[in-house]
Amino acid sequence: xxxxxxxxxxxxxxxxxxxxxxxxxxxxxxxxxxxxxxxxxxxxxxxxxxxxxxxxxxxxxxxxxxxxxxxxxxxxxxxxxxxxxxxxxxxxxxxxxxxxxxxxxxxxxxxxxxxxxxxxxxxxxxxxxxxxxxxxxxxxxxxxxxxxxxxxxxxxxxxxxxxxxxxxxxxxxxxxxxxxxxxxxxxxxxxxxxxxxxxxxxxxxxxxxxxxxxxxxxxxxxxxxxxxxxxxxxxxxxxxxxxxxxxxxxxxxxxxxxxxxxxxxxxxxxxxxxxxxxxxxxxxxxxxxxxxxxxxxxxxxxxxxxxxxxxxxxxxxxxxxxxxxxxxxxxxxxxxxxxxxxxxxxxxxxxxxxxxxxxxxxxxxxxxxxxxxxxxxxxx
Numbered sequence: 001x002x003x004x005x006x007x008x009x010x011x012x013x014x015x016x017x018x019x020x021x022x023x024x025x026x027x028x029x030x031x032x033x034x035x036x037x038x039x040x041x042x043x044x045x046x047x048x049x050x051x052x053x054x055x056x057x058x059x060x061x062x063x064x065x066x067x068x069x070x071x072x073x074x075x076x077x078x079x080x081x082x083x084x085x086x087x088x089x090x091x092x093x094x095x096x097x098x099x100x101x102x103x104x105x106x107x108x109x110x111x112x113x114x115x116x117x118x119x120x121x122x123x124x125x126x127x128x129x130x131x132x133x134x135x136x137x138x139x140x141x142x143x144x145x146x147x148x149x150x151x152x153x154x155x156x157x158x159x160x161x162x163x164x165x166x167x168x169x170x171x172x173x174x175x176x177x178x179x180x181x182x183x184x185x186x187x188x189x190x191x192x193x194x195x196x197x198x199x200x201x202x203x204x205x206x207x208x209x210x211x212x213x214x215x216x217x218x219x220x221x222x223x224x225x226x227x228x229x230x231x232x233x234x235x236x237x238x239x240x241x242x243x244x245x246x247x248x249x250x251x252x253x254x255x256x257x258x259x260x261x262x263x264x265x266x267x268x269x270x271x272x273x274x275x276x277x278x279x280x281x282x283x284x285x286x287x288x289x290x291x292x293x294x295x296x297x298x299x300x301x302x303x304x305x306x307x308x309x310x311x312x313x314x315x316x317x318x319x320x321x322x323x324x325x326x327x328x329x330x331x332x333x334x335x336x337x338x339x340x341x342x343x344x345x346x347x348x349x350x351x352x353x354x355x356x357x358x359x360x361x362x363x364x365x366x367x368x369x370x371x372x373x374x375x376x377x378x379x380x
Contacts, residue, residue: 003030004354008184011036011085012066013094015043017165018123018172018200020062023093025177027065028347028356031091034372035063035363036082039070042365052339055362061345063362064334069373070366073104082106084376086114090193091180095123098133108195118193119183123172127199139200142167146204151211155225171203226277228252234283235260235273238313245296249287250309260308264290336361 008031012023020043027033037043043063048056069085072078083106086092092111094101101107101122108120122128125137132145143149143166153160179196187193205212210229211222225231235251251257257273264287272279291299296312303310314322320331320343330346339361347356 002354006030008090009088010034010091010093011089014123015095016045018168019093019095021169021173022176023066024062033066035066035068036071037068037365039072039366046365052342060342060362064344064358065360066363067368067372068363068366069369073106079106081373081378083114084378086111086118088376089115089118091119091121093121093176098124098128112193116192117187119180119187119196120193121176121180121196121198123176123198125200127202128197139165139167142171142200143204145201147208148204151222151224151227151230153224155231159224167200167204170207171200172198175203232277232280234280234287237284239288239291241291241294241296241299243295246313247291247296247299248311248313256308259306260310263302263306263308332358334358
């Protein structure tokens with residue numbers, strides 16, 4: 001079966017999470033992704049705990065379907081090999097701070113002289129322009145500048161750092177993948193590549209679709225725990241059950257709220273779905289008391305045939321066994337040549353004709369160096 005990106009060669013200079021997640025999406029759909037790693041320690045993610053072999057479980061998950069070549073880009077020899085690879089590449093992805101690749105003489109302006117069809121994607125915290133361009137940062141910093149972290153958490157409580165990396169993946173990896181695919185599509189018309197400038201801060205700001213437009217209109221700062229979808233409504237909240245587990249209620253629409261109120265025996269609350277904050281707080285207190293009278297499984301039995309958008313908060317152990325997760329193959333078992341059967345996160349994009357596949361394990365550091373250099377007619 002032909003995969004959509006099997007004719008695309010990607011040189012991946014990125015490490016840790018945002019860049020490798022981006023290139024993972026490309027690799028799962030057939031792109032030849034070559035991780036260009038330094039010969040000393042490679043991608044820092046290899047050293048995380050826990051390990052599966054000499055590399056971390058984290059690294060194995062993000063770098064399946066890829067190859068690894070070791071090059072020291074600070075040496076003339078390493079640069080020479082890299083430039084030869086660029087001649088036959090479609091995409092370069094890097095996540096260094098602005099200026100690093102320029103100092104190496106390997107920035108887009110130099111590489112496009114070698115290959116004018118090259119698509120060069122740079123994933124950084126703040127982008128290639130602006131006063132913060134050279135600042136270091138991590139996910140927590142980008143969601144802070146975007147105004148997201150200030151709104152995350154309970155009313156009158158401290159901001160709570162999300163457990164998943166919103167800026168790294170949602171603000172960086174996903175826009176980068178989209179940008180690369182758009183540039184590949186445009187190249188079919190123009191015949192030339194282009195520079196893709198991805199700022200993780202930009203990406204997070206673009207996520208604020210339900211909050212920023214309202215601010216533009218009203219010029220009133222939203223408050224933590226008081227907005228429609230972050231704790232301000234009784235119909236969109238989490239409630240603790242008798243066994244200490246939690247239920248999420250997403251009964252935003254009147255029909256779902258009506259069903260929810262009827263199921264808990266509080267039809268009198270139906271008309272108050274959009275009541276002011278003080279009424280919402282009173283309703284949340286009343287609903288909390290009711291939910292505490294049954295275990296989470298008992299409540300899920302109540303709502304089994306009731307359309308009210310009520311779901312349990314699952315642990316990882318529960319999630320990986322959930323029938324919906326299983327049916328969608330979001331937990332996959334892959335046969336590793338030395339580790340045996342290992343579990344992997346599945347492929348979220350489902351194509352009917354050319355679905356993505358897991359065809360190879362994550363590479364050992366420099367495992368494909370000789371193979372790749374031989375392919376381009378060079379020896380190391």
